[in-house]
Amino acid sequence: MKRDDFLWMIGGVQGSGVDTSANVFAKAAASGGLHVFGKREYYSNIKGEHSYFQVRVSKDLIRSHVDTVDMLATFEEETIFRHALEVRSEGAIIYDPDQDPKRLEQIPTIEANVRATLSSELSKSGLSSEVRGILELARRRGVHVYPVPYNELLKQVGAKFGETSLSTLQRMLNVMAVAASYALLSYDENLVKDAVRRQFKSKPKVAEMNVEAVGAAYDYVEQKFDGSFRYKLSPSKTDEVRLFVRGNSTVAMAKELAGCRLQTYYPITPASDESEYLEAHAEIELDGSAAHENPQAGEVAAMGAKGNIAVVQSEDEIAAVTMAIGGGLAGVRSSTSTSGPGFSLMAEGLGYAGMNEVPVVVTLYSRGGPSTGLPTRHEQGDLRFALYAGHGDFPRLVLASGDLEEVFYDTVRAFNYSERYQTPVIHIVDKALANSDATLPMLDLNRVKIDRGKLVKGPITDGVNGEYKRFVHAPDGISPRPPVGTKGAVYWHTGDEHDELGHITEDPTNRDQMMEKRMGKLEVADREIPMEERLNFFGPEQADITVVSWGSTKGAILDAMGWLKEDGISVNFLQIRLINPFPTERVKSLLSGAKNVVGIEMNYTGQLIGVLREQTCIPVDQLVVKYNGRPMSCEEIYDSLKSIHEGKAPKRIVLRHGA
């Protein structure tokens, strides 16, 4: 397998600027026309625990991370101990020689078992359990080790700005590690400096000091190690307009575009970043360009008026979902964002929205469960729960996005579905996507359309005696929907079974009619929603292996398919996006001639595969799962599909890579 890309990794103590350095590294690469995919791994902790970032860059499109590290940038000892042995032969480690005498036993944040393993490995090789020992071990495995005396260089930078406080200067350690990395790669220094200026644009003085630090690191590396590292990285010219985005903010931007005007949330990882983005951008610019089509809207925009989204931090997730349903009742596109534990509390609210035919969108960020589980790690363990949360039968749509571009368009669709079918929509966004940063081609806003379904803008003119039949029987089960507060007449809502006015009734005939009205909407959705919004099928029609998967594994599967093709193994891939209503007939026909169906999922039980079997009676031949909280790499998928193809794999493969 041939890799034409570069994986850079940086680690450090949480709260010490690891995020910033990864951001600078990624932006410098992205603005040089390279494709970038970044992955963040962190503990459920504020300060002090270890976190790391991997940034994969390439001239070609990449959609996933890899396990083999080409270059490890460090500025403290823990990262060296934890990750030095992940660096491939011929790869590089950059470190601060002041760390040489630091001892493994002195790092309390390294788990005892990790420490024991490292310790025994070092002593087996006759090496000390110091930084210099583990670096020697890496060297013996063919890794180039580059000492960069950050503190000395920082003092020189400080002298130019009259800054003598070492602790202030040390805030630039992270940027220095980035600069030293790029200098070894002989990458364009100006792109790095621009990325630094952009990162610190609100603090010009800090920006200039950091730019100076970049220069100092470049000078030092060029002088000391000129040409010693073989791998070079150079910008790639592109005419494509690209963005560098993160999952959470992609959802948030799409919500504003979709017309979501009430967002509620209770703080939870990894969902809150989205709500915070919305709160920081609560005033929304309006587009007056099509004023002739909609004079009222045009007038609003022409007056320089703005739209806005009300963002409410609630007392718990029960309140978050019920507030959002309240917004939906009042005719406002409303949503809440949460993760597994919060979603557990939302079950009763979902049932109410289903019973009362209220549009509401729940963005469910999927993290490691059960219970509090792995709060900051990744898993696709909530699919079954998303499909069935709540007592009784009620309709819901469940969609799951596979990459950041899908996340954007699916977010808008979630609101369209919820208003069109007047029922809750659960949009699953994996933690691996929420906390991924990637380059994307400019989003095509012309593709985005808002469909409000049978919303009635009022006033109500067909009320009888001041009362309106909100739940009037309609051939497609979908009644016209004037929101609560529409002038002209009134109606009622209740969680009890109700008549067309919304009053309680336990009449059996009415019950049957209402149940069939509500559940029938899913059949309408099944007929109406275009197949291209429901599933993707990649690769040749006939292939040696057919992969069935969903969500964020998409990128790694597609990347691995490219490698397998080079090995002469043909793979096609069915990605299911709208999981309820399940695209049963199309899936059946796509899988009808498949030779070897392989399910790939980030959970223990193979939840989608279970749904597949339930809906189509098609069993999979092999299952590849992972549940250690770390996303699947394309190498892992490549290796497992290859061994399946060779007939060497067990029926169930559990992937275990990750730190």
Next chain:
Amino acid sequence: MALKLSDLKTTAHNDWCPGCGDFGILNAVQMALAEMNVDPSSTVVVSGVGCSSKAPHFIKTYGVHTLHGRSLPFATGIKLANPNLEVIVEGGDGDGMGIGAGHFVGSGRRNIDMLYIIHDNGVYGLTKGQASPTLGLGMKTKSLPSPNMNQGINPLLLAIACGYTWIARGYSYDVRHLKDLIVKGAKHKGFAFLDVLQPCPTYNDIQTKEYWAGEGLVDSTGKQQPRTYKLEETGYDPVVHSDDEAEMEKKVQQAVLKSFEFGDHTPIGVFYQNEFIPTYEERIAHKSPSYKTNPPAAQQIAHEDGTPLANIRKLLEELRVT
């Protein structure tokens, strides 16, 4: 055209027990709405679950009968989406002080411009008379197998602690007085909380209509004394008159002390009123000035052809790298 009381009645079948205190509260709400001459289609009555939470079905305004304990967050969503609506929330003491207690606390902190009426009868009626959060420790109402093992909550004291800016108590059989309280509470700028003493003739055989009328409580002349008295008749001034911390503190302390009076000498009327605390709507508008003139429910989000009205190009431009 003036709204008549009959305009606010529905034909939905009312299944409350004969003599239920809920009837008095329902009448008072309808009388208050008529007096305020509201537009029924700009008015929403939101409730939780329980006997009293069926009330919206009997009132001809928009009615949203929600989940057990969740009336406040539902109402919050409705009101923040459309702050031009008159929103009144009703529910029982179990609904509001038990399963919904967290929302009661959160709502007080927000101070949204709504009125919350608790039908306070000390029992869970609809599930056949279990002890509810306001029933005192050791009390044994009719259907309890043994005396209540939990201490009773003091709703007024809790409301003060949570930040409600208008706090009052009424009595369901003093309908005119209750109606006046409802009008005041609805007109208050901020979150108004009204606790209503409500006999449950079926399950609460202690705090009965007769009990509140003064059964067994006689003065020196042998005359029966009602167990409730009206605060306004005692010269009690609940109003915070100036935006001054000392003044607010004084009025809060006064209300706290008053909230402990219960039993033979139970005050009804307004305990506390403060319009100097900004409402949540004002707090949102402070951050997003357009909220005031263009709240969510008034906002257009798309052109006729479905093209979004929001322009996110600037946000995307910030993320552009090539």
